[in-house]
Amino acid sequence: MALKEIEKRLALSYGNKLQIECVAKCGFAVDEIDMYATNAKADLIVMGMKGAGYLTEKLIGSVTTSLIQKSKCPVLAIDEHVRYKLVKKIALACDYNETENEKVLYPLIEIARIFKAHIYVLNVENELEPVATTAGHVVSGFIKLQNSLAHADHSFHFITTQNIVEGINEFIEMSNVDMVVMIPRKHSLLRDIFNEPKTKQMAFHSKVPLLTLH
Structure with missing residues (x-):
C-alpha cells in the first residue's frame, strides 16, 4: 500500500522524532480531506x-x-x-x-x-x-x-x-x-x-x- 511505503520511508529518515498515522477514507477526496483535517484540528x-x-x-x-x-x-x-x-x-x-x-x-x-x-x-x-x-x-x-x-x-x-x-x-x-x-x-x-x-x-x-x- 502506497501510504505504508511512505510511512516506512519517513520512519527511516526521522525515526521516533516524527509521529505518523496512516488513514484511508472512501468518498470524495476534497470532502474527506477537509472533514478529517477539521476533526483532527490539523494546523x-x-x-x-x-x-x-x-x-x-x-x-x-x-x-x-x-x-x-x-x-x-x-x-x-x-x-x-x-x-x-x-x-x-x-x-x-x-x-x-x-x-x-x-x-x-x-x-x-x-x-x-x-x-x-x-x-x-x-x-x-x-x-x-x-x-x-x-x-x-x-x-x-x-x-x-x-x-x-x-x-x-x-x-x-x-x-x-x-x-x-x-x-x-x-x-x-x-x-x-x-x-x-x-x-x-x-x-x-x-x-x-x-x-x-x-x-x-x-x-x-x-x-x-x-x-x-x-
Missing part, C-alpha cells in the same frame, strides 16, 4: 500538485485547488519537482484589506520566525483593471498589516502589471523567493487568479510552494 494540509506550475483547466478542477478554495485549514501546495530547501524569502501576495483579521497571518509569522525568513509583502495591481478602492481604505489596511507584522522581518512592495500571474512570477524570479503565500477569500487576489480565464495557461511557478491561509 496544515500538505498537498502534492502534479504540474502545479500551470493554471490550466485541470488545475482549476483539481483536488488541491478545490481544497484551497474550500478548507478553513491552511493548505501548502507543493509541485512534484520541488526539492526541500530552507525557506528564507517568503512573498505574501495580497491586497491590504485581505489581512484585516490579523489571526489569518499567524501561521505565516510563525513560519518566518522558525526559519528566520524575510517576508516580502507584495501588492499587485492589474493596470488594465484597477481596483476601485479609496485611499483611506488602502492606508487603513496598510497600517493594520504593518502592525500585524511588527515583530517579523518584512518589507512592502507594489507593482502594476497587465497580468497578475506574470507580475508575481517576475517578482519571484527577481527576489529569489522560496515560498508564496496567499489568502483565498472572496474578491481576493488568489480568487481573481483562479477565476480569470486569461491566466489558466500561464505558468505560476513550478518550483515554489504555495501556502494559502484562511
